[in-house]
Amino acid sequence: MVVSSTNPHNKEIAIRRRIASIFNKREDDFPSLKEYNDYLEEVEDMTFNLIEGIDVSLIEEKIAAYQEENAEQIMINRARKAEELAAALAASKGQPAQTDNDVSTANQNSQAGFGAVPQGQYAPTFAGGQPRPTSMAPQPIPLGGGDMLGIAGDDEESKSLRAERGARAGGWSIEISRKRALEEAFGSIWIC
Known part of the structure; x- marks a missing residue:
């Protein structure tokens, strides 16, 4: 191509x-x-x-x-x-x-018109232009499934593995932490 x-x-x-x-x-x-x-x-x-x-x-x-x-x-x-x-x-x-049936129903509902706002979505206000909630919908769960909040049913091993991989992806390693701790500790020693 x-x-x-x-x-x-x-x-x-x-x-x-x-x-x-x-x-x-x-x-x-x-x-x-x-x-x-x-x-x-x-x-x-x-x-x-x-x-x-x-x-x-x-x-x-x-x-x-x-x-x-x-x-x-x-x-x-x-x-x-x-x-x-x-x-x-x-x-x-x-x-x-x-499911496929839910998608077709959602598409029909989205074509209902200007004033139709799905449950839990924000609708614009006419005075001030700030969005306002149309209902007291629960807060969305993070894409990770909410395991940071202790919501998901993952076992401890998979949580620690995920945390370790996330830390490595961010550039963190145990060796860097140890080296920095030693440098800070020995950097404060004064020799006269």
């Missing part, structure tokens, strides 16, 4: 979206973190080369071969992502996930 665009930023976005929809494996699809990181590095190398126009025909052949070999896994991962997005959207609205 050749992306022709006058804006290089749009070209990069289109290429990244295309590659992400094909190479959509997750960390739990691999036996080790090293293999997952190698996979991500290879995907990023191909993406960069496509963006820069380096060996495009060779990379397109690799992509086609990968799609052919992993078609079933690609479709499963796309479906899993769509289900997770639907569940996250429903959770952010404080509603259970919708």
Whole structure:
């Protein structure tokens, strides 16, 4: 697929979206973190080369071969992502996930007119322009399922693993904390 665009930023976005929809494996699809990181590095190398126009025909052949070999896994991962997005959207609205019948009913209700505001949503006021609540709806639960608030039923091991991964993603490590503590402790010692 050749992306022709006058804006290089749009070209990069289109290429990244295309590659992400094909190479959509997750960390739990691999036996080790090293293999997952190698996979991500290879995907990023191909993406960069496509963006820069380096060996495009060779990379397109690799992509086609990968799609052919992993078609079933690609479709499963796309479906899993769509289900997770639907569940996250429903959770952010404080509603259970919708079925096809619920979606068609919601679409009919949304076409009811200007004054129709769904339960728990904000409607504009006419004096001052500030939104006002139309009901006393409960506060939305965070997309993570509310486990930070102790709402979710996850066990302690998965909570600590999630917290550790989040800390690492933010750049924190125990070694940095130890080094800083030692530097601060020894930095306050005065030698005369």
